[in-house]
Amino acid sequence: MSFFPMFMDMQDLKVLVVGGGNIATEKLEKLVDFTKEITVIASEVSVEANRLIKEHCLTLYQRAYRRGDIEGFDIVIVATDTVELHKAIYEESRGSRILVNSVDNTDYCDFIFPSYVKKNDLTIAFSTGGASPAFAKHIRRHFEKIIPDSVGPFLKKMKALRATMPKGPERMRYFDELVEKYFKENFK
Numbered sequence: 001m002s003f004f005p006m007f008m009d010m011q012d013l014k015v016l017v018v019g020g021g022n023i024a025t026e027k028l029e030k031l032v033d034f035t036k037e038i039t040v041i042a043s044e045v046s047v048e049a050n051r052l053i054k055e056h057c058l059t060l061y062q063r064a065y066r067r068g069d070i071e072g073f074d075i076v077i078v079a080t081d082t083v084e085l086h087k088a089i090y091e092e093s094r095g096s097r098i099l100v101n102s103v104d105n106t107d108y109c110d111f112i113f114p115s116y117v118k119k120n121d122l123t124i125a126f127s128t129g130g131a132s133p134a135f136a137k138h139i140r141r142h143f144e145k146i147i148p149d150s151v152g153p154f155l156k157k158m159k160a161l162r163a164t165m166p167k168g169p170e171r172m173r174y175f176d177e178l179v180e181k182y183f184k185e186n187f188k
């Protein structure tokens, strides 16, 4: 089965990242925009990962992963070069409600990271389900170029309007017309 695309409120979720190398850093760079409740457990921590940990006041345990470390976390990202650990942590998490992402193998993933474009309130996420992460990156770059910056102010205006008009068919029709007009003017 494929992965369900979902936008999640992560603000109060406790995230554990196992690993402190290149890929852990790439994942951390994204995660810090969504929650500050992040703990890192890694035998070695790169300069870049360390910088992020300090800058965002994340918790760091510089040591190897120990069975039981996942307890109390909502989300665990396994980003190490110890391949067996990815399977082991995934198996350890079964029977709990912890969601696991393993950067090495989709078989050990409850969820995967998408590529995404974020312009103010607009987020467009792309995934190939692991078929070609490079493709996800390139299609993200393509869309980054074609989404106009005006989308930010436009969505801000729409959000404000939603708060001022009562719900119902009239409002729905009006909003749809406004968006249609925006599209005609901004997407050729």
Ligand SMILES: C[C@@]1(CC(=O)O)c2cc3[nH]c(cc4nc(cc5[nH]c(cc(n2)[C@H]1CCC(=O)O)[C@@](C)(CC(=O)O)[C@@H]5CCC(=O)O)C(CC(=O)O)=C4CCC(=O)O)c(CCC(=O)O)c3CC(=O)O
Pocket (backbone or CB within 6 Å): 026, 027, 030, 101, 102, 103, 104, 105, 106, 111, 112, 113, 114, 115, 116, 126, 127, 128, 129, 130, 131, 132, 133, 134, 135, 136, 137, 140
């Ligand atoms: C399954 C998944 C699990 C997960 O990480 O959640 C996963 C797994 C693996 N990636 C690998 C390789 C690469 N990953 C990237 C890049 C990204 N990878 C991301 C997500 C995902 N990668 C998830 C699936 C997403 C999907 O398919 O849509 C992105 C989209 C998001 C992010 O990382 O936040 C981010 C782009 C962000 C952006 O720029 O927008 C590049 C390109 C590059 O780095 O320039 C390469 C090299 C080229 C290539 O292989 O395509 C390998 C093999 C490693 C090896 O060969 O050693 C594995 C493991 C395997 O496939 O077995």
Ligand SMILES: NC(=O)C1=CN([C@@H]2O[C@H](COP(=O)(O)OP(=O)(O)OC[C@H]3O[C@@H](n4cnc5c(N)ncnc54)[C@H](O)[C@@H]3O)[C@@H](O)[C@H]2O)C=CC1
Pocket (backbone or CB within 6 Å): 018, 019, 020, 021, 022, 023, 024, 041, 042, 043, 044, 045, 046, 063, 064, 065, 079, 080, 081, 082, 085, 102, 103, 104, 133
């Ligand atoms: N999902 C993705 O987007 C991609 C995934 N990968 C995969 O990501 C994995 C990691 O790659 P890099 O970050 O470049 O490696 P790296 O060598 O830079 O980092 C590995 C990190 O894991 C830590 N580590 C290893 N065993 C550990 C243990 N038992 N407990 C705690 N920490 C441990 C190391 O100390 C180090 O911090 C590789 O398996 C690679 O195949 C690679 C490219 C993209």
